[in-house]
Amino acid sequence: MYFQYVLAERTFKAYYGMIGEVMSLRVRLVVVTDIRGIIARNENDPVNWSSAEDKRFFKQITTESGLVLMGRRTYESIGRNLPGRINVVMSRQKEINLPYRPNYLVSGTPQEIVSFLRDKGYTDMCVIGGQSVFTEFLNAGLSTDIYITIEPMIMAGNLNLFGEISNDLHLKLERVLKLNDVGTINVHYRILQ
Numbered sequence: 001m002y003f004q005y006v007l008a009e010r011t012f013k014a015y016y017g018m019i020g021e022v023m024s025l026r027v028r029l030v031v032v033t034d035i036r037g038i039i040a041r042n043e044n045d046p047v048n049w050s051s052a053e054d055k056r057f058f059k060q061i062t063t064e065s066g067l068v069l070m071g072r073r074t075y076e077s078i079g080r081n082l083p084g085r086i087n088v089v090m091s092r093q094k095e096i097n098l099p100y101r102p103n104y105l106v107s108g109t110p111q112e113i114v115s116f117l118r119d120k121g122y123t124d125m126c127v128i129g130g131q132s133v134f135t136e137f138l139n140a141g142l143s144t145d146i147y148i149t150i151e152p153m154i155m156a157g158n159l160n161l162f163g164e165i166s167n168d169l170h171l172k173l174e175r176v177l178k179l180n181d182v183g184t185i186n187v188h189y190r191i192l193q
């Protein structure tokens, strides 16, 4: 019975060529890096170095998605909820002591969180960092897209986009956008499963 279901689901997904997205949640990783793939000078450093054009792009894509998911450190570094979007924050603490509250405070594996959000009726989400959350979602094999903005800069510091990756992943280039005159670009890849 279970085997039949898996086969049917695989055929369905292969037909549409959108594995992980059909009957499920679209999970887009949205990030800005320097040319070395650095996302922050250190784990407490806010993203205050990206271009106005990237900030506009980020707002557009996350608002279109409607839901942003982030780690507790990223949430604290942003210092507020992102308006017009459902804010979901991952933390192993029961409560986080801040003057503002996310729509959902969640804990668990990416699979558990995706299933929780799918059960709530969401069909699209943007994972917006930081390193630990990007890495967990990529390793879980649940991510469907990566939108990476590359700023033309080399940043002091050492927090990479990803930590340890467990398996090779292949990507397909969907779109490259030049966002401004100094050469900030955004690259959209679909993750092939």
Ligand SMILES: NC(=O)c1ccc[n+]([C@@H]2O[C@H](COP(=O)([O-])OP(=O)(O)OC[C@H]3O[C@@H](n4cnc5c(N)ncnc54)[C@H](OP(=O)(O)O)[C@@H]3O)[C@@H](O)[C@H]2O)c1
Binding pocket: 030, 031, 032, 033, 038, 039, 040, 041, 042, 043, 044, 045, 046, 047, 070, 071, 072, 073, 074, 075, 077, 090, 091, 092, 093, 106, 107, 108, 109, 110, 128, 129, 130, 131, 132, 133, 134, 136, 159
């Ligand atoms: N350039 C960019 O696009 C970008 C984007 C986002 C963030 N950043 C930067 O990245 C840095 C933060 O990254 P980070 O990796 O240090 O931290 P993070 O991923 O933002 O947050 C880590 C925290 O998330 C919680 N968490 C992670 N996995 C969890 C799980 N499976 N279940 C429950 N809770 C979980 C834990 O919170 P508790 O400790 O509360 O349990 C953990 O300490 C900051 O400097 C930020 O500015 C850059």
